[in-house]
Amino acid sequence: MSKTALITGATAGFGEAIARRFVAEGWNVIVTGRRKDRLDQLVLELGGEARAIGICFDIRDEAATRAALGSLPLEFQAIDALINNAGLALxxxxxxxxxLAEWKTMIDTNITGLVTITRLLLETLVARRGLVVNLASIAANWPYPGGNVYGASKAFVRQFSLGLRSDLSSKGIRVTSIExxxxxxxxxxxxxxxxxASYDRLYQGANPLQPEDIAETIYWVSSLPAHVNINSLEVMPVSQSWAPFQVHREQTA
Structure with a gap:
């Protein structure tokens, strides 16, 4: 019998690539996001409702999240993996x-939405002895100018993942923070x-990670034997490493 993964924020980037990778390995997937047109197109490309189903809602809205999960057809209710990918930086x-409004949007999405859907699915995941993968960031561990609330929100995701791991180790649940x-x-x-233009400058010549790289990493985590847990995993392109410590220098006369 095929396993089922629920992937949040699947209308682009990491989430879309993760959905494609899991379907390629025979999983069924539930893809979520706010852009219904993209979800519908992705479901078609994944093989239609025999393999995938899309549920459209804003993860910041608890009532909408509950309603969306409650609308799942019976054949998609036995969820084996929750992949909390939805998140953003502003x-x-x-x-x-x-x-301040952008700070609050990041908190509502990256923290509140993530913990809400996780809590709503925990009983199912415990019953299935399932897997939770949370998308954090190296910004959880390595601050940088301009990272402020985004980095703090991802530090929460990393610590929440470790806390879940501690609480659920006796339940056979695996929990991983991907950074x-x-x-x-x-x-x-x-x-x-x-x-x-900013986008192009950031990536020019850097050979950055691609969504498919993260999808491959997450699939690897999910495919390990049931007694093996990857607690947290930093993933960088070879071109990226740690910067020197920032030093502010006073202007002298």
């Missing part, structure tokens, strides 16, 4: 110039408000 400015570095996807266009 803006690159310093903390004292940032938009990508420089990755090329629509994520960066969202962060910069659609600034294509």
């Amino acid at each position: 803006g690159t400015g310093m903390a004292d110039t940032c938009d 990508p570095g420089l990755s090329e996807s629509e994520f960066t266009l969202v962060r910069t408000g659609g600034d294509q």
